[in-house]
Amino acid sequence: MQLDDLYRRVIMDHYKNPRNRGTMEAESVTIQLNNPTCGDRISLQLQVEDGIVREARFTGEGCSISMSSASMMTEAVKGRTKEEALGMADKFSSLMKGDDVEFEEYEDLEALSGVNKFPARIKCATLAWNALRKGVES
């Protein structure tokens, strides 16, 4: 197990400079999810119009993996249709299972492929995507 497999530069960049962190005024749905086993929290705000995710913002507390994953997810789904967003969530689940997945939509996500080798951390990476699913399906 190599630490560099997990903590890639792209991940640390999203951790240090999170995209879409904060809240917005626009009419939106807010989803709050906890990871009860470790205390991670995310609050995800989605503005969906005409079936398209116009904006996404998040706040929360957690480790580098959960927070960088939230940053990447919000960046990846902005401007996508609900179906596209859910499709990416499915692809992200495959990535966590160790499948060879390419994200031509948003390549940064591929940096999280190393999480698969750290089973205890998969739930950190999927927290934001679970919130997205809930928000899009609500």
Add this chain to the structure above:
Amino acid sequence: MNVLELRKLFPILHQEINGHPLVYLDNAATSQKPESVISAVKAYYERNNANVHRGVHTLGSRATDAYEGAREKVARFLNASESNEIVFTRGTTTALNLVASSYARSVCGEGDEIVLTPMEHHSNLIPWQQVAKATGAVLKYIPLQADGTIAMADVERTITDRTKVVSVMQVSNVLGVINPVKEIAAVAHRHGAVMVVDGAQSAPHMKVDVRDLDCDFFAFSGHKMCGPTGIGALYARKSLLERMEPIEFGGEMIDHVDLYESTWKEAPWKFEGGTPIIAGAAGLAAAIDFLTEVGLDEIDRHESKLAAYAYDRLSEMEGITIYGPREGRVGLVTFNLADVHPHDVATVLDTEGIAVRAGHHCCQPLMRQLEVSATARASFYLYNTEDEVERLVSALQRTKEFFGHAIG
């Protein structure tokens, strides 16, 4: 106490994790098991397995002897007056739930008080919340001092004549503090309340004498003190146990059964419905033998020394926060490294074979009081060494460097 000799008795310690010798520092979550405990469980299944309390046959008697013999061992271990004051449970959680669901629900009414502290483990918190909801009783908390300790003046102020139950952990699984449960019990009794002690973190590490503490209930888990998972016990004063109603019904716990009415066995058996954890009890008995042979006072001394050593070595690191006081603590140190989330700390340590716990440690209210969402915790037991503390310290140093570089 020769730690290096003792280590040889724990098979699991002798392996490599991620290419490094295992350093197991998650003992407050669960301890490792010596060979004698593992073989007691194995021997029970290989030689004596049968159901208890009904065997006319030889194996039935052996199984009953193993199970009831373990009860006597637990009674001696806690210095209870008699073995009938020991109820076997799945662990501390089920023991505390038994007190809450059976005793507390029957004595608490509207406006009565249940007194706790904000440092309690969820298992000594949620059962009481449920009692309060069901009975109209109110929960009150003895506030914590800035260093995480309890002041007796606050105990005096919080417990009143409306208090029916006081329940406090003897040792905190986060702060490592030893709470003055004997003194708190005296205050509780003066107001006519019962004293419940959560002993999950004390029984493995120090001599416990329930008669000296003068508590009414004492709960602990076997798996944190070298025993198997799935077995623990509740000590309860006999007069209280006799008054309490069972909360689980079925085989083993009955006296006479009719189509519409039934009666129960005497305590403690009326609380042990269903086939009990017999192999677990045999393992717990072996664990008690092991700990008694090593000596609880010796274990206590070794761990306190190790914790003080770890506290001092970690304090020297820049950017570290340690929670709880330096003095009067048991063998655990809870900390955070600046700018590195505890999950990330635990992952990096794991790549070096070091097992620590990261998270809220089943103490979410305490985490909020400490104003953190999570912490990392290194918890020691009789087999840990100063060399292992050194490995922890140098791995933490590398963690800091790695993250300092990665996000710097």
